[in-house]
Amino acid sequence: MKLSTNPETSGRYHTNYLNMIYPRLKLARNLLTDDGAIFISISDGEVENIKKICNEIFGDYNFVGNIIWNSTKSVTNTALISVSHTYNLIYFKNMDYFVKNRGEFRLPDDGEGFSNLDNDSRGLWKADPFQVGGWRPNQQYGITNPNTGKTYYPNANCSWKNDFDRFQELLKDNRIVFGKDGESAPQRKRFIWEAKERGKVSKTWWDDVETTTNGTQLLKKIFGGKSLFDNPKPIELIQKMLYLGTSENSIVLDFFSGSATTAHAVMKLNSENNENRKFIIVQIPEPTDEKSEAYKAGYKNIAEIGKERIRRAGDKILSESENKELDIGFKVFKLDSSNLNKWNPDYNNLEQTLIDSSENLVPGRTELDLIYEIMLKYGIDLTLAIEEYVIDNKKIYSIGFGSLLICLDDNITKEIATEIIKLKNELAPETIRVVFKDNGFASDSDKTNIKETLKSNDIDEFITI
Numbered sequence: 001m002k003l004s005t006n007p008e009t010s011g012r013y014h015t016n017y018l019n020m021i022y023p024r025l026k027l028a029r030n031l032l033t034d035d036g037a038i039f040i041s042i043s044d045g046e047v048e049n050i051k052k053i054c055n056e057i058f059g060d061y062n063f064v065g066n067i068i069w070n071s072t073k074s075v076t077n078t079a080l081i082s083v084s085h086t087y088n089l090i091y092f093k094n095m096d097y098f099v100k101n102r103g104e105f106r107l108p109d110d111g112e113g114f115s116n117l118d119n120d121s122r123g124l125w126k127a128d129p130f131q132v133g134g135w136r137p138n139q140q141y142g143i144t145n146p147n148t149g150k151t152y153y154p155n156a157n158c159s160w161k162n163d164f165d166r167f168q169e170l171l172k173d174n175r176i177v178f179g180k181d182g183e184s185a186p187q188r189k190r191f192i193w194e195a196k197e198r199g200k201v202s203k204t205w206w207d208d209v210e211t212t213t214n215g216t217q218l219l220k221k222i223f224g225g226k227s228l229f230d231n232p233k234p235i236e237l238i239q240k241m242l243y244l245g246t247s248e249n250s251i252v253l254d255f256f257s258g259s260a261t262t263a264h265a266v267m268k269l270n271s272e273n274n275e276n277r278k279f280i281i282v283q284i285p286e287p288t289d290e291k292s293e294a295y296k297a298g299y300k301n302i303a304e305i306g307k308e309r310i311r312r313a314g315d316k317i318l319s320e321s322e323n324k325e326l327d328i329g330f331k332v333f334k335l336d337s338s339n340l341n342k343w344n345p346d347y348n349n350l351e352q353t354l355i356d357s358s359e360n361l362v363p364g365r366t367e368l369d370l371i372y373e374i375m376l377k378y379g380i381d382l383t384l385a386i387e388e389y390v391i392d393n394k395k396i397y398s399i400g401f402g403s404l405l406i407c408l409d410d411n412i413t414k415e416i417a418t419e420i421i422k423l424k425n426e427l428a429p430e431t432i433r434v435v436f437k438d439n440g441f442a443s444d445s446d447k448t449n450i451k452e453t454l455k456s457n458d459i460d461e462f463i464t465i
Contacts, residue, residue, distance in 0.1 A: 018049055024255050025057050031253060032093035035101050037064070037245035040089045041233070047087045054091050064090035069237060070207040088206075090245070107202050107243050114192045117180060126195070127177050127187035130161050138163045147182040161188065202244055210234035219259055222312050228294040228305050229259040238265035248275035257281035260306035264313045267328055271321040278383070279330075281306065307332055331382060339365040339373050340465060360408075360437050360465065367408050371397055374435055374465070380404060391419040402427030406435045413442045417453035424459065433461030 028038055038058070042050055055063065067088040075082045092098045114124040130143075131154055139159035142151045154160055160167065170176050175189045215232040238261055246252060254262040266279040285301035288294040299305045314328030339362055361370060368386075375382055380399060387398040394416055397406040405420060424432055434454060441447040451462045 014046070014049060017046060018053065021050060022053055022057075025053060028253070028255065029057055029093060034094050034097045036093040037098070038091050038093075039241045039245060040091075041069075042087050042089065044083065044087070047089070051089060054089060058091040058093070062092045062095045064092055064095075065204050066090070067202070067204050067206055069209060070205075070211070072211050072213065074213065088241075107200050107240060108196065111192050111196070114195070118174075118177075120174065120189070120191075122191050124192040125189040126192075127179070128190050130176070130186045130188045131155065131158050132161050133158055135159060141167075143167070143186045145178045145183065145186075147178060152185045160186075199243075202240070206237075206240070209240060210236045215261065219309070222309060222316075223297075226293055226297055228292075228297065228299060229302070232259040233261045235261055235265040235268055238262050239269050242266065242269055242277065246277060248273070248277065250277050252277055252279045254279070254281045257283040257306055258302065260309045260313075263306070263310045263330070267310075267314055267317050267326075271317050271323065271326055274323055276327070333372065333382070338362070339370045360439060367397075370408065370465075371399070371406055374406060375399060375404070378404065378433070389423060391423070392416065394419075396420070396423065398423070398427065400429065402429035403431055404433055404435070408437050408440065410437070410440050411442045412436060412440050412446065412450070414446045414449040414453065417450045420454065420459070421457045424457070432459055433463060434459060435463045435465060438464040 069086045069088055070084060071086040072084050114126045116124050135157050136159040141164045142153055144151045177187050177189060178184050212231040215234040219229055219232050220227055252266055260281055263279045263281050266277045270277055283303045283306055285303045287301050288299055294305060310330055318326055318328050340360055341362055384400050389396045389398060394407060394409045420434060454462055
């Protein structure tokens with residue numbers, strides 16, 4: 001998988017882009033939950049290509065829509081047309097599953113347009129149409145305006161929203177109104193508390209969302225007036241997507257994090273609604289221009305800008321939030337080769353090769369690097385806390401409250417088995433596995449004794465690396 005940038009000057013620009021994006025979208029589909037959704041922001045240059053790829057990977061029947069975002073209000077100096085929009089394609093992992101298990105997905109209703117013209121004790125309301133498309137025989141009847149005596153019927157190929165009996169109930173409940181002046185066709189009251197509970201349907205034209213100019217201004221404010229990144233997306237755009245495609249405990253993945261707008265949006269939304277979304281963001285360490293303000297400020301690549309933004313944005317959100325227990329923590333990982341030494345013999349100097357291979361860790365790597373690699377290989381959540389216990393001068397790392405115990409020290413003797421059993425009884429995990437360095441035991445007999453002692457105490461997963 002290519003990890004470098006793709007300059008537009010390349011003669012294979014579109015081909016390179018498609019070769020880069022295809023495996024990521026395949027992986028994205030595999031990572032999505034059954035009720036998951038993917039949002040893809042794209043410009044005119046690739047929208048047709050990427051839609052064909054998405055139809056192949058996700059299936060055109062899982063295509064939800066294409067939101068046109070009015071991404072800039074400024075006029076660009078082009079030959080004919082100033083491009084002021086960005087496409088945002090939406091696909092479900094499984095349309096049927098999403099609709100069945102999540103139902104409608106909506107934006108929060110901000111209450112705009114609600115009033116209380118008749119002083120209804122139930123609060124602010126808005127008049128919605130009482131007519132819907134489609135001809136239904138039990139919803140065809142006349143409704144007479146009590147103020148004018150005029151009788152209304154549904155338009156051609158339309159119906160009233162409810163049958164006649166339900167209409168009578170709504171009329172008695174003061175839910176039917178006839179316009180602001182009482183002289184119009186019937187409408188149905190929708191109270192603000194109902195609207196906020198249900199939300200509102202999104203449209204495919206977003207011109208009421210902040211622009212990249214707002215995203216730039218916010219980023220400059222975070223970094224004390226420094227302009228470190230060109231045209232970052234505003235957090236309002238990402239928050240709208242989060243409202244539509246996620247629930248309160250979702251994990252949000254962004255393959256192209258840029259300045260980390262997605263992480264910022266997730267933390268802010270969690271703060272506003274007391275929710276617990278998590279984020280995973282990915283960014284290649286693309287170098288910043290040596291003449292740029294970002295480079296001069298000490299940020300040698302884009303990933304460094306994103307990390308610092310998360311720190312600063314998280315601190316600000318926490319300081320402004322009433323929930324002082326809000327989780328703004330994050331961990332940073334770098335894609336690299338294994339931390340374990342591989343057998344790569346130099347046949348001209350086997351003696352030195354054997355000496356070099358006596359150490360498990362690749363030079364320059366830490367025990368913590370190896371611990372995270374072990375967690376990855378066992379599919380353990382990398383956000384879990386890692387606790388350290390020092391027992392008889394030996395360090396034992398506990399992950400998941402004892403579900404994984406790791407000891408990477410040397411000269412391990414059989415006595416450590418007793419201490420691990422005590423730790424197991426103290427932490428009481430449902431399952432437990434223990435990992436040691438293969439060359440960390442004082443002797444082969446110590447290794448065998450430890451394994452058998454642990455096994456006799458219901459610790460069957462004894463692993464050496």
